[in-house]
Amino acid sequence: MTEPPMSIPLLEVTGLKTSFTTPRGTVKSVDDVSFSIAAGKTLGVVGESGSGKSVTSLSIMRLVGRGGGVIDDGAIRLNLPGQPGLDIRALDEKAMRKVRGNDIAMIFQEPMTSLDPVWSIGDQTIEAIRLHQDVSKNEAREKAIEMLRLVGISAPESRVDDFPHQLSGGMRQRVMIAIALSCRPALLIADEPTTALDVTIQAQILDLIRRLQKEIGMSVLFITHNLGVVAEIADKVAVMYAGQVVEEGPVRTIFSAPRHPYTVGLLKSIPMPGGMRVDDAGSRRLDTIGGMPPNPLALPAGCRFAPRCSLAIEDCHKAPPPLVQAGDEHGVRCIRWQEVSK
Numbered sequence: 419m420t421e422p423p424m425s426i427p428l429l430e431v432t433g434l435k436t437s438f439t440t441p442r443g444t445v446k447s448v449d450d451v452s453f454s455i456a457a458g459k460t461l462g463v464v465g466e467s468g469s470g471k472s473v474t475s476l477s478i479m480r481l482v483g484r485g486g487g488v489i490d491d492g493a494i495r496l497n498l499p500g501q502p503g504l505d506i507r508a509l510d511e512k513a514m515r516k517v518r519g520n521d522i523a524m525i526f527q528e529p530m531t532s533l534d535p536v537w538s539i540g541d542q543t544i545e546a547i548r549l550h551q552d553v554s555k556n557e558a559r560e561k562a563i564e565m566l567r568l569v570g571i572s573a574p575e576s577r578v579d580d581f582p583h584q585l586s587g588g589m590r591q592r593v594m595i596a597i598a599l600s601c602r603p604a605l606l607i608a609d610e611p612t613t614a615l616d617v618t619i620q621a622q623i624l625d626l627i628r629r630l631q632k633e634i635g636m637s638v639l640f641i642t643h644n645l646g647v648v649a650e651i652a653d654k655v656a657v658m659y660a661g662q663v664v665e666e667g668p669v670r671t672i673f674s675a676p677r678h679p680y681t682v683g684l685l686k687s688i689p690m691p692g693g694m695r696v697d698d699a700g701s702r703r704l705d706t707i708g709g710m711p712p713n714p715l716a717l718p719a720g721c722r723f724a725p726r727c728s729l730a731i732e733d734c735h736k737a738p739p740p741l742v743q744a745g746d747e748h749g750v751r752c753i754r755w756q757e758v759s760k
C-alpha cells in the first residue's frame with residue numbers, strides 16, 4: 419500500500435446529486451456539488467436554510483436513505499493516509515459503518531439522537547477513547563474527564579458518572595462533541611454544532627476543534643449559517659444556494675473579494691460592526707437579502723438566485739450559469755461576476 423501523495427485531498431466530492439421523492443414531486447436537494455478538503459484543513463459550507471448543506475453532509479455519511487433520499491450521481495472519495503482511496507458510494511453497509519465509527523465523525527445540533535440513555539456519559543466517552551487510542555481504562559477515564567472539561571462541562575470529575583437524562587440539552591450536545599472528538603477522526607463533519615450553545619461555549623468548542631486539528635491533522639467540514647464562524651475556523655469556503663455551490667474559494671478571497679451577489683448579501687448580514695449600516699434615522703441595522711429562496715419543486719430555468727438579485731439581467735433568467743474561475747482556486751456561478759464587488 420502506498421500513501422496518497424500530499425496533493426490528494428482527504429475528501430473529494432465530485433458532481434454530487436441527491437434527491438428526495440415527495441408526494442408533490444422530486445426535490446433535488448443537492449444538484450451537482452463538487453468540493454475537496456485537504457488533510458488538516460477546514461472547509462466552511464454556508465448558506466440559508468434549505469440550501470442543501472445538511473443533505474450534502476448526510477450524503478457523505480451515506481445517511482440520506484433513512485430520510486428517503488437517494489444519491490443519484492457523483493463521486494465521494496475518502497483518501498485516508500496510508501490507504502487506497504475509498505469510493506464511499508460503492509462501500510457495503512458494513513464497511514460504511516466502519517468508516518462512520520473510525521474515520522468520519524459527525525456532530526449535529528440535536529444531541530439526543532446519538533447518546534445511549536443506559537450508559538453514563540463517562541462510559542460513552544471512555545469507550546470512544548479506548549476504541550481509538552491504546553490506553554488503560556484509568557487513563558481513558560482521565561482523558562474523558564479532561565475532554566468533558568474542554569467542552570465546558572463543569573465539575574467533570576463528578577458529572578462523568580451522570581446519565582444523559584440528568585443533563586440539559588446543551589450539556590448533552592457538549593458531551594456528543596467530546597465523544598466525536600475522542601474518536602480522533604480523519605474527518606469531522608460539524609453541522610451547526612454550536613448554534614444552540616452560548617457564545618463562550620461556542621468559542622471554546624471552536625478552539626477545541628482547532629487544537630485537535632493541529633494535534634491529529636483532522637480535516638473539518640463545518641456547516642453553518644454564520645459567516646462570522648467561518649471567518650474564524652475555515653481555510654476555504656463553499657457558499658450554497660438552492661442545492662448548488664454558487665461561490666467557493668479561500669476564506670480570505672471570499673471575504674475580501676466576493677464575486678457572487680448572494681455572497682455579498684450574506685457578508686452584509688454578518689452581525690459585526692463592519693456588516694452594520696447606519697440608516698437615515700441613525701439606528702444601526704443589518705442588511706438582509708430580500709426575497710425568498712426558490713421553491714425546490716419549481717426551480718427557475720436560469721440562475722436560481724436571479725429572482726432576488728439586483729444585478730440580474732435578461733440572460734440570467736434564460737440559462738443556468740456555469741461555475742467559472744474568477745481567480746486562483748476561486749469559482750463563481752454568476753455571469754456578471756466581474757461587475758460584482760463588496
Ligand SMILES: Nc1ncnc2c1ncn2[C@@H]1O[C@H](COP(=O)(O)OP(=O)(O)OP(=O)(O)O)[C@@H](O)[C@H]1O
Pocket residue numbers: 438439440445446447465466467468469470471472473474485486487643714
Ligand atoms: N427527508 C426529506 N424529504 C424531502 N425533502 C427533504 C428531506 N430532507 C431535506 N429535504 C429538502 O432538501 C433541501 C435541502 O435541505 P437541507 O436540510 O440540506 O438544507 P440546509 O441547508 O441544511 O438547511 P438548514 O440550515 O435549515 O439545516 C430542502 O429543500 C429540504 O426541504
